[in-house]
Amino acid sequence: MSNYQNISFVTDGPIARITLNRPSAANGIDQALADELAAAATYCSEDPAVKVVVLTGAGKFFSAGGDLRAMSESPDTGEFIAKLADTLHQAVSALARMDALLIVAVNGTAAGAGMSLAVAGDLVVAGESAAFTMAYTKVGLSPDGGASYYLPRLIGVRRTQELMLTNRVLRAAEALDWGLVHQVVPDSSLTDTVDALAQQFAQGPKGSNANVKKLLLVSSQHTLEEQLATEASFITHAAESADGVEGIAAFLDKRSPKFA
Structure with a gap:
């Protein structure tokens, strides 16, 4: 899939890899990148063969967030940001609601909308040099990309307030301690670690993993009884x-399952 200019998008059987690919601009999100990210996310959500999506950034940054230079150079900044946010949010929604698992490999700094993307993963693995900062109010803006x-849900309201209002930088080790990421590994091991996870889940049951995503998305909206009913429906x-x-037959036969 070589028609992308601002991301790299490669599929290999059940695994799709999306790389934000504007390293000279710290993988800043302009309209062109957002368009391509939304297209790739939609593709992954619609392709039944895709079981795992890996999202990362090229170069030293995961993403510095929205491209402020592009915003400032637009003849109508409000219209520009409205369109950009809408497109980015299409991508975020598609990645969240697709049946495939989303593994985010955070290399370097994730700021603003880059941080929003980074924390949206079903599994988030950070290199030891990774750093997270909201940075929105620092430039007079408010969060987007699903951060709020x-x-x-991940770290609680108080810690969210601290990150959003003070724009403090959260280093990888502290992000792990807070529960913002699942694992921190040496930078040199990030790609291999995430590839191993992708291979593991590529061999797993897509439907079961999709059900986990769906159950967690709706749990805060349901009463206990509503959630119990949803669980019963899904497991049936x-x-x-x-x-x-x-899976059941393999367990009873004491062998490894071979999922589709």
Whole structure:
């Protein structure tokens, strides 16, 4: 898939890899990059063969967030940002609601919308030099990209307030301690670690993993009884699926399952 200029998008069987690819601009998100990211995310959400999506950045930054220079040079800044945010949010929604798992490999700094993207992963692995900062109010803006949805759920309201209002920089080790990322590894091991995870989940049950994503997305909106009913529905359908039948049979046969 070589028609992308601002991201690299490669599919290899059940694994898709999206790399933000504007290293000379710290992978800043302008309209062109947002368009391509939304297109790639939509592709992944619609392709039944894709079971895992890996998202990372090229060069020394994961992403410095929205491209402020592009914003300032626009003849209508408000219209520019409205369109940019809408496109970015299409990508965020597609990545969150797709059945495939999203693994984010955070290399270097994730700032602003870059941080919003980074924390949206189902699994987030950071290199030891990674750093996270909201940075919005520093330039007179407010958060986008889903940060105000994900951060309170991940780290609580108080810590979210601190990050958003003070723009403090959270280093990788502290991000792990706060529960913002799942794992921190040496920078030199980041790619291999994430590739191993991708391979692991590429061999797993896509439907089961998709159900986990869906259950977690709706849990805060449901009463206990509503969530219990949703769980019951999901596990019933899972048990009747090909992966469910294979998983149960493999367990009883004391062998490794072979999921589709």
